Amino acid sequence: EGYCSPSGPIENTLCAYETIESLNKDLYPTLHDLVTSDFFRHYKVDLFRECPFWYENGFCMNRDCGVETADEDHIPEKWRTKALSQVHVRDDQDSQPGCDVHAEDFCYIDSESPSSEGQYIDLMLNPERFTGYAGESAHKVWRAIYEENCFGLTEKVGIEYDADGSLNGGAGSGMTQLESGLGGQTSLMDSRKQQGFGTDMRRGAARAEECLEKRIYYRIISGLHASISIHICNEYLDQTTGEWGPNLQCFITRLASHPDRLSNVYFNAVLLLRAVARAAPYLEAYDIETAKNASDLIGLEKDHKVREEMHRVLDMAKMSGAGWFDEKALFRGDDAVELRDQFKYNFRNVSRILDCTGCDKCRLWGKLQISGIGTALKILFELDDKAFDPKRNPNLLQRSEIVALINTLHRISESLQSVEVFRKLYAKTQDEG
Ligand code: FAD
DSSP states (O other): OOOOOOOOOOOGGGHHHHHHHHHHHHHHHHHHTTSSHHHHHHHOOOOOOOOOSSOOOOOOOSSOOOOOOOOOGOHHHHHHHHHHHHHHHHHOOOBTTTOOTTTTTTBBBOOOSSSSSEEEEGGGGGGOOOOOOOHHHHHHHOOOOOOOOEEEEEEEOBBBOTTSSSSTTTTTTTHHHHHHHHHHHHHOOOGOOOOOSTTTTTOOSSOOOOOOHHHHHHHHHHHHHHHHHHHHHTTTTTTTEEEEEEEEHHIIIIIIIHHHHHHHHHHHHHHHHHHHHHHHHHHHSOOOOOOOTTOHHHHHHHHHHHHHHHHHHHHHHHOOOOOOOGGSSSSSSSSHHHHHHHHHHHHHHHHHHGGOOHHHHHHHHHHHHHHHHHHHHHHTTTOGGGGOOOOOOTTSOOHHHHHHHHHHHHHHHHHHHHHHHHHHHHHHHHHOO
16 A cells, blocks of 8 residues: 555656655564574674785774674574585686675675685674774775776766755655655755765766666665665764764764765665565575474474565565566666676675775675675576576575575665654754754
8 A cells, every 4th residue: 555656767766765665664673573583693704805905904993893703503504505505506606715706696705605714693793883983994995886886987977966966867856755854954965065075976067978777886885885874873872971872963964964875775775675576486485494303393483483574575575676676677778788797897896895894893794785785686687587486496596695685675674764763853853943
């Protein structure tokens, strides 16, 4: 009820913002439960890979940058065994040190096979939040991701801004709703006046010459960056009182004064929902069981709950994502193959740049989310509908790709939920003022 079903990519979709918010009211709590399960909270990742691009000594000394590893007793042997068999059936593997990449992959995946480097991390013990990691080291990583991988967008391509500072063609009236959600605060600040990196990595006022694919690439990265910033602002450490909580000023400065950043978070929500919807037949059948045996009644009950929650998430994704994002509109022109290869190459590079992040916890969540988005892109652009038949293709996705996909959707969904929190906080300050 209340869902609209426009066609075409979200760029042209004016009603999507309200609809996603309405959907998120049910989606977020379900995902929030799902990611606490043993299946989804355990993720194997190598956090010790060297930065391949520059010498990185910017270690974050803050204890909130540290990562707690998982208790290996909670890791079923079958995850490793399955990963091993998946590696064997593939013959198109690219030889990159310490990780897997196949022709259709958009990023390097830390395999769960026993031979791969890396450790299991319990994500629940390491929430994504303020860590204090900032300054030149963090900026260098972000700059590298935008400047070296965004098809040279930073300097070469100009974007036309709407009068309110939002990207032309990006937000439309949907942003009016976001702005009014903060009582018009956003329009008081002009993102073009930002110092430091200039204007959200894009300069100039000339009409963009870029193609849809390139714009989408930028929106994905900017949306991920914005989502990370929302988590930082929502779980911020007040260093004078030692208390954690939402920091409204942080949200206004980093997000609300840049409506296009917020719109990019919605964009990622739609992209991920569409991918989850498309892969639903495969995801539904995936073996998420962690019960030790038939007499492990508690384990069986937990597994049953996970299956139900997964089913609900898939249903919501099918109901929503299908109409909002039309992957068939992308990679269609004369240079389609070249563009898709460039897209893939850039994305793989982002996963390597993340090894340069000088804060373990930030690196963990950065890598997980790039892997989640990479999995979504693979689902949308590399595989045909028949591929998702679990009988035909049991080894289509690795467990770690599924864990990354669902956790990334949860991160984005939580960001949207936090936007609501900040709207209320802002309204309160207006009432009090
Ligand atoms: P930054 O967020 O560093 O942004 C730099 C510049 O990029 C801005 O000045 C602006 O011009 C531009 N920009 C900012 N946002 C966007 C956007 N959405 N779209 C387009 N352009 C934009 N810190 C934590 O506390 N916790 C974490 O979990 C965490 N995870 C991180 C993960 C990664 C991969 C990286 C690289 C950094 C992470 N950080 C984390 C650090 C955090 O992202 C910021 O770099 C830090 O808080 C400093 O923020 P800043 O205000 O200087 O701007």
